[in-house]
Amino acid sequence: MNRPTATVAFAAPRAWRLPALLLMLAAWLVYHTLSARLPVAQWPGVVLSGADATLPQLVVRYGWLPRVAIALISGAALSLAGVVFQQVLRNPLAEPLTLGVSAGAYLALTIAAVVAPALVADMRFTVALTGAALAMLATMAMTWRKGFAAVSIVLAGMIVNLYCGALSVLLTIVFERSLTSVFIWGGGSLVQNGWAGVVWLLPRVLACGAAAALLVRPLTLFSLDDGSASQLGMSLAWTRPVALAIAVILSAFVASAVGVIGFIGLGGPVLARLMGARRLRDQLLWAPLVGALLLAIADQAVQSLPGVLGELLPTGAAVALCGGPLLLWMLRRLHVDAPRPASVERAAPRRALRVPVLLLGGLLVAAVVISLCFSVTLHGWQWTNAQHWSDVWFWRVPRLTASLGAGVMVALAGTILQRVTGNPMASPDLLGVSGGAMLGMLVAAVVATEPSTPVLLAGSAAGALICLLTIVTLGRRSGFAPEHVLLAGIAISAFAQAVIMLATASGGAYANLLRPLQYGSTYLIVPATAIAVGVCTVAAVLVAYLGARWLEILPLGANVADALGVGAQRARLLLLAVAAILTAGATVVIGPMSFVGLMAPHLARLLGFPRARSQMLVAALIGGLLMVLSDWLGRNMIFPQQMPAGVIATLLGGPYLMWLLRR
Amino acid sequence: MTERLRFNGRRRLALAGLGAAALAASGAPFAREAAVSLAASSAARAAAGAAVASNPRVVVLDWPLTEVVLSLGVVPAGVSRPTWYAKLDGVPPLPSSVVDTGLLYQPNFEVLESLKPELIVITPWHAPLRALLERIAPTLTVQLFGPGIDVYPAVHAATRKLAGALGREAAANALFARADAALADASARLAAFRATGRPLYLLRPIDDRHIAVFGKNSLFGGVLGALGIDNAWQGMADPQGMTEADLGALATRTDAQVVTIGVPPGVAAQLARSPLWGALPFVRQNRVRHIGPLPALGGVVASIRFADSLANALQGVTT
Numbered sequence: 001m002n003r004p005t006a007t008v009a010f011a012a013p014r015a016w017r018l019p020a021l022l023l024m025l026a027a028w029l030v031y032h033t034l035s036a037r038l039p040v041a042q043w044p045g046v047v048l049s050g051a052d053a054t055l056p057q058l059v060v061r062y063g064w065l066p067r068v069a070i071a072l073i074s075g076a077a078l079s080l081a082g083v084v085f086q087q088v089l090r091n092p093l094a095e096p097l098t099l100g101v102s103a104g105a106y107l108a109l110t111i112a113a114v115v116a117p118a119l120v121a122d123m124r125f126t127v128a129l130t131g132a133a134l135a136m137l138a139t140m141a142m143t144w145r146k147g148f149a150a151v152s153i154v155l156a157g158m159i160v161n162l163y164c165g166a167l168s169v170l171l172t173i174v175f176e177r178s179l180t181s182v183f184i185w186g187g188g189s190l191v192q193n194g195w196a197g198v199v200w201l202l203p204r205v206l207a208c209g210a211a212a213a214l215l216v217r218p219l220t221l222f223s224l225d226d227g228s229a230s231q232l233g234m235s236l237a238w239t240r241p242v243a244l245a246i247a248v249i250l251s252a253f254v255a256s257a258v259g260v261i262g263f264i265g266l267g268g269p270v271l272a273r274l275m276g277a278r279r280l281r282d283q284l285l286w287a288p289l290v291g292a293l294l295l296a297i298a299d300q301a302v303q304s305l306p307g308v309l310g311e312l313l314p315t316g317a318a319v320a321l322c323g324g325p326l327l328l329w330m331l332r333r334l335h336v337d338a339p340r341p342a343s344v345e346r347a348a349p350r351r352a353l354r355v356p357v358l359l360l361g362g363l364l365v366a367a368v369v370i371s372l373c374f375s376v377t378l379h380g381w382q383w384t385n386a387q388h389w390s391d392v393w394f395w396r397v398p399r400l401t402a403s404l405g406a407g408v409m410v411a412l413a414g415t416i417l418q419r420v421t422g423n424p425m426a427s428p429d430l431l432g433v434s435g436g437a438m439l440g441m442l443v444a445a446v447v448a449t450e451p452s453t454p455v456l457l458a459g460s461a462a463g464a465l466i467c468l469l470t471i472v473t474l475g476r477r478s479g480f481a482p483e484h485v486l487l488a489g490i491a492i493s494a495f496a497q498a499v500i501m502l503a504t505a506s507g508g509a510y511a512n513l514l515r516p517l518q519y520g521s522t523y524l525i526v527p528a529t530a531i532a533v534g535v536c537t538v539a540a541v542l543v544a545y546l547g548a549r550w551l552e553i554l555p556l557g558a559n560v561a562d563a564l565g566v567g568a569q570r571a572r573l574l575l576l577a578v579a580a581i582l583t584a585g586a587t588v589v590i591g592p593m594s595f596v597g598l599m600a601p602h603l604a605r606l607l608g609f610p611r612a613r614s615q616m617l618v619a620a621l622i623g624g625l626l627m628v629l630s631d632w633l634g635r636n637m638i639f640p641q642q643m644p645a646g647v648i649a650t651l652l653g654g655p656y657l658m659w660l661l662r663r
Numbered sequence: 664m665t666e667r668l669r670f671n672g673r674r675r676l677a678l679a680g681l682g683a684a685a686l687a688a689s690g691a692p693f694a695r696e697a698a699v700s701l702a703a704s705s706a707a708r709a710a711a712g713a714a715v716a717s718n719p720r721v722v723v724l725d726w727p728l729t730e731v732v733l734s735l736g737v738v739p740a741g742v743s744r745p746t747w748y749a750k751l752d753g754v755p756p757l758p759s760s761v762v763d764t765g766l767l768y769q770p771n772f773e774v775l776e777s778l779k780p781e782l783i784v785i786t787p788w789h790a791p792l793r794a795l796l797e798r799i800a801p802t803l804t805v806q807l808f809g810p811g812i813d814v815y816p817a818v819h820a821a822t823r824k825l826a827g828a829l830g831r832e833a834a835a836n837a838l839f840a841r842a843d844a845a846l847a848d849a850s851a852r853l854a855a856f857r858a859t860g861r862p863l864y865l866l867r868p869i870d871d872r873h874i875a876v877f878g879k880n881s882l883f884g885g886v887l888g889a890l891g892i893d894n895a896w897q898g899m900a901d902p903q904g905m906t907e908a909d910l911g912a913l914a915t916r917t918d919a920q921v922v923t924i925g926v927p928p929g930v931a932a933q934l935a936r937s938p939l940w941g942a943l944p945f946v947r948q949n950r951v952r953h954i955g956p957l958p959a960l961g962g963v964v965a966s967i968r969f970a971d972s973l974a975n976a977l978q979g980v981t982t
Contacts, residue, residue, distance in 0.1 A: 194939050
């Protein structure tokens with residue numbers, strides 16, 4: 001086999017600047033936080049003075065020092081896992097968070113904390129590993145038949161992610177008060193109280209590292225496609241599962257030792273590549289080093305924050321907080337090699353529109369009637385008769401209207417985004433637009449003395465627009481390459497989640513109030529909101545109808561569009577703005593994590609409606625139907641508690657989408 | 664605070680019956696009064712005789728406020744997630760007849776409406792719901808905590824406010840008298856500890872790495888103040904008076920005594936294995952005492968229970 005020479009990767013002198021800068025920053029921060037705890041003269045005593053050490057020396061020995069060590073080890077482990085995932089799956093976006101592995105571990109731990117709290121203390125690793133492995137298996141099972149195609153694997157990962165997230169949310173709502181320690185763990189806290197954590201984690205990470213090193217040569221072949229690799233005499237059949245198992249186990253080790261820490265697995269390898277580490281063996285060496293420094297820097301920075309903020313802010317949230325913008329900045333320089341995926345999967349033959357539309361319309365009407373009239377009361381399930389109608393209409397009609405409208409809007413937004421970006425994974429939640437809307441709403445809720453619906457709506461729209469403009473600005477440079485757009489979206493989502501976590505982590509009661517807002521619920525809908533959402537929906541349908549021609553032409557490419565007299569750039573921008581406004585309107589009602597925006601357009605296409613106008617019509621019907629059903633289930637499923645409709649929609653639609661993906 | 668400590672014998676005698684009725688099932692410390700009081704309670708209620716109906720239909724959307732309402736001798740018609748009131752160790756216990764109104768900040772409006780309450784009691788954190796709740800019944804906002812508010816006096820003000828709204832002023836006075844007596848009793852038993860001059864950390868371990876600390880403005884922090892004991896935690900705390908800290912943050916006060924409240928199962932053993940926990944001066948010098956689970960936020964009854972448990976826990980601590 002012809003191997004390239006080793007010196008090429010580091011030929012450029014500037015390749016050393018970045019690690020040197022990181023190292024200096026880390027060293028300065030370490031010096032800063034340690035000297036704030038202990039005068040420099042006493043530093044040697046931390047290690048040397050044995051049992052005679054003073055109390056501050058003991059605190060450094062058993063608290064501060066192991067925390068630095070665990071940050072370095074965890075950062076290296078996550079980054080290593082990221083490199084392996086990305087190599088094996090041939091996907092620059094793969095990391096524990098995007099593959100659903102972290103979410104699986106978190107869900108398993110939440111369930112354990114509810115079912116057997118004593119289990120969590122002693123068997124954290126087993127529980128976390130079980131969850132992580134199951135999530136990974138689910139992701140793999142969905143993409144097996146497609147030969148683990150890059151885009152479909154991240155799509156499957158995100159679905160697993162959202163699904164586990166939705167289940168965790170349900171458990172959180174019902175069992176909130178017994179989950180305090182799980183929340184801390186989910187935030188990724190690196191606090192240590194001795195060397196036990198380091199002693200536990202270090203040998204395990206080293207073993208995984210050694211195993212990964214042994215696999216360098218077979219792993220390198222994953223840079224080729226499956227066919228060429230097999231011809232070179234390698235069995236992909238065993239290398240892939242072994243390598244993935246190593247990465248999953250690494251993620252679970254870190255997850256059980258310190259909690260969920262995202263982005264490092266993405267950021268470490270990206271930075272290593274930017275430094276010039278192109279070949280796998282260079283990446284396997286440099287990415288863990290960069291990852292270790294990144295996490296240590298983030299953790300030290302958190303500790304140097306003044307007062308309560310430094311004590312309360314979990315490092316995992318801080319990483320996402322700095323990581324999001326850093327990734328956005330890096331995107332300008334990142335060259336994504338992956339081939340562009342086929343923009344549209346043509347699964348089923350085209351069908352006549354009338355029958356499915358009538359069928360879906362009929363189902364929608366039936367759902368509306370059931371939702372309005374059939375419900376649990378204090379005396380069990382009851383049909384609401386005319387005399388009770390005056391009591392209940394005020395509570396049910398606005399919710400129904402808003403759910404229906406939100407479902408239609410988010411389905412249209414998803415269709416538009418998927419067609420404009422030529423990206424089957426584009427959806428308001430994956431592109432970070434929902435996260436931005438959520439962020440805007442949060443700011444509005446905190447700033448306004450009395451947050452009313454119009455204020456929330458305006459904040460939400462502003463947030464969604466800002467997010468989308470950021471993505472558009474970044475995407476324009478790369479001609480809206482799907483990976484670029486998605487990476488930007490994930491970065492923004494991570495940033496929004498970090499801010500929301502920050503807002504909910506500080507101040508108990510405030511958190512309890514904000515948490516339901518964050519999940520999104522059709523709960524606080526008054527007639528005025530319902531009317532506003534209804535009007536938006538009607539306008540949305542009209543605009544979408546008018547934009548259908550553009551949506552038909554744009555996926556054919558900018559050249560074709562220009563030749564047909566459609567200004568591709570202008571059309572894209574306009575359509576994206578429409579999608580942003582639709583998302584904003586929907587987010588107020590169903591929250592950022594609805595999944596409908598991803599699912600409805602997919603279903604429409606898989607049912608056999610690839611053309612823009614029919615896809616939008618069918619998607620809108622599906623979206624509306626899903627949300628009406630979800631709202632009804634949310635109201636009645638565990639009466640009298642009410643579940644967020646957006647979360648129920650995720651749970652409802654997820655399995656179907658998983659099954660479709662497998663086909 | 665000194666006013667609370669004064670032992671007002673006459674008032675206590677006159678109203679003991681009513682207060683004890685409210686506290687009837689609040690466990691061993693109150694069993695004596697409970698036995699005497701049942702007969703007296705109906706007479707006392709008649710004496711209270713306000714414009715409000717004898718047992719007003721109230722819905723309470725908060726667990727600490729549920730404790731306050733129950734301690735005033737009123738059984739609410741509905742409460743958010745009643746199981747959580749019990750799981751958070753609420754006393755007096757909630758009768759099983761009380762209707763579940765759903766989640767704390769997302770009560771089920773249809774259930775509320777079908778309960779036909781005369782009054783809905785909420786916290787300031789329910790403000791976004793208030794306009795909708797007003798459609799169903801008059802709504803009373805009662806604040807127990809918030810930025811810049813000390814929980815302990817706020818609890819007394821809230822109890823007065825609720826007593827006024829429910830026509831239970833007499834019950835409130837009896838309750839305050841009970842609290843004064845309990846504090847005076849606890850204070851006397853804590854004299855030896857007070858003489859050591861040690862500050863006190865009140866801790867609730869969350870897991871082996873994180874600990875919730877009760878600050879000065881918390882309910883129990885307020886009780887400490889009333890008992891003349893210094894709170895060792897001088898740092899900031901959230902509006903409920905709690906803060907989350909790592910073990911290293913507890914090393915600043917080397918002379919402190921520690922009392923832990925409601926250690927979760929398994930965590931005590933984990934802490935014992937931690938070298939950092941073992942290095943802390945109060946652990947080295949064996950100055951850690953334990954109290955069983957208590958609600959971190961509650962009403963007057965919770966503060967009485969805490970004062971009593973604290974006095975029991977620190978009995979015999981003289982150095």
